[in-house]
Amino acid sequence: MHKPARIRMAHGAGARLTGELVAEVFAASFGGPVLSRLEDSAEVYLPGSRLAFTTDCHVVRPLFFPGGDIGRLAVCGTVNDLAVKGARPRFLSLGFILAEGLELEMLERVARSVGAAAREAGAEVVAGDTKVVEAAAADGIFITSSGVGEIPAGRNLSIASAREGDLLVLSGNIAEHGVAVLDARESLGLGRDFASDCAPLNALVECACSAAPGLRALRDPTRGGLASVCLEIAAASGRRLVVDETALPIRPPVRAACEILGLDPLYVANEGLFVAVVPPDQAEALLKALRADPRGSDAAVIGRVERGNGDAEVETEAGGRRRLAWVEGEPLPRIC
Numbered sequence: 001m002h003k004p005a006r007i008r009m010a011h012g013a014g015a016r017l018t019g020e021l022v023a024e025v026f027a028a029s030f031g032g033p034v035l036s037r038l039e040d041s042a043e044v045y046l047p048g049s050r051l052a053f054t055t056d057c058h059v060v061r062p063l064f065f066p067g068g069d070i071g072r073l074a075v076c077g078t079v080n081d082l083a084v085k086g087a088r089p090r091f092l093s094l095g096f097i098l099a100e101g102l103e104l105e106m107l108e109r110v111a112r113s114v115g116a117a118a119r120e121a122g123a124e125v126v127a128g129d130t131k132v133v134e135a136a137a138a139d140g141i142f143i144t145s146s147g148v149g150e151i152p153a154g155r156n157l158s159i160a161s162a163r164e165g166d167l168l169v170l171s172g173n174i175a176e177h178g179v180a181v182l183d184a185r186e187s188l189g190l191g192r193d194f195a196s197d198c199a200p201l202n203a204l205v206e207c208a209c210s211a212a213p214g215l216r217a218l219r220d221p222t223r224g225g226l227a228s229v230c231l232e233i234a235a236a237s238g239r240r241l242v243v244d245e246t247a248l249p250i251r252p253p254v255r256a257a258c259e260i261l262g263l264d265p266l267y268v269a270n271e272g273l274f275v276a277v278v279p280p281d282q283a284e285a286l287l288k289a290l291r292a293d294p295r296g297s298d299a300a301v302i303g304r305v306e307r308g309n310g311d312a313e314v315e316t317e318a319g320g321r322r323r324l325a326w327v328e329g330e331p332l333p334r335i336c
Contacts, residue, residue, distance in 0.1 A: 240308020
């Protein structure tokens with residue numbers, strides 16, 4: 001397959017070209033055993049401690065959207081990358097790149113949102129940096145965030161751990177974030193039924209780990225959506241993931257918006273839910289625990305793990321199957 005000579009928007013989509021960029025440029029240049037696992041956060045060790053460490057960049061446009069803004073997104077994105085590794089978020093660091101001419105009041109709104117989201121997640125912002133660039137070099141505000149969390153003893157979650165017979169549990173409705181941001185960005189006027197699901201997941205993850213002690217893996221389907229996460233888990237574990245199309249939790253207005261816009265909701269970004277790989281005998285307990293929390297009230301079993309060769313499929317409403325593929329383009333640029 002022809003290799004692009006220049007960076008394209010699709011390199012940031014969280015799909016095939018992103019994976020190639022990570023593997024062929026970054027991992028090939030400075031990767032080691034920890035980076036090569038390609039988890040949402042790295043598991044590292046200090047004497048007496050197992051830590052999770054992660055870094056994320058946020059370039060969403062518009063900066064403010066129904067249900068959130070770039071500040072809340074930065075905190076939740078980092079907290080959630082730690083949480084799906086089973087870690088309890090502790091410390092955050094933020095780097096702000098500000099465009100010359102940005103209104104100070106807008107920056108203050110974002111800063112207040114960062115503080116509120118960090119308090120909600122129970123994490124503390126302990127370090128940061130600020131740079132100002134020419135107006136043409138940035139869309140108002142870019143944020144880079146890093147986080148450190150503690151992994152409790154005995155908790156071992158990895159996307160490589162999926163086993164044949166395991167079930168896939170999704171903690172909530174899909175495609176909420178992507179549709180809300182697209183509607184706000186393009187002023188589509190789709191209605192008032194759309195808001196991002198952007199939220200810290202660490203409390204819900206603690207609930208999941210308590211209810212299902214045999215939990216294999218967690219992943220939050222952000223860029224590239226649920227489809228990309230299924231492909232990542234399948235590739236890491238060497239199994240086949242099968243998603244039941246009829247079981248997917250998606251609100252009717254969001255489904256209708258995706259149909260109008262020609263979007264497959266499986267590939268639309270989310271910011272407040274996770275996919276869990278769980279042994280079948282613990283799936284019911286996990287569902288019961290998640291549904292007892294407002295953020296997990298729409299949790300559902302959406303598929304299973306089969307013997308395979310690192311691929312993923314969807315069982316359609318018509319009873320057939322179609323393969324999930326890595327997206328090549330970027331239908332929703334700057335979504336997270």
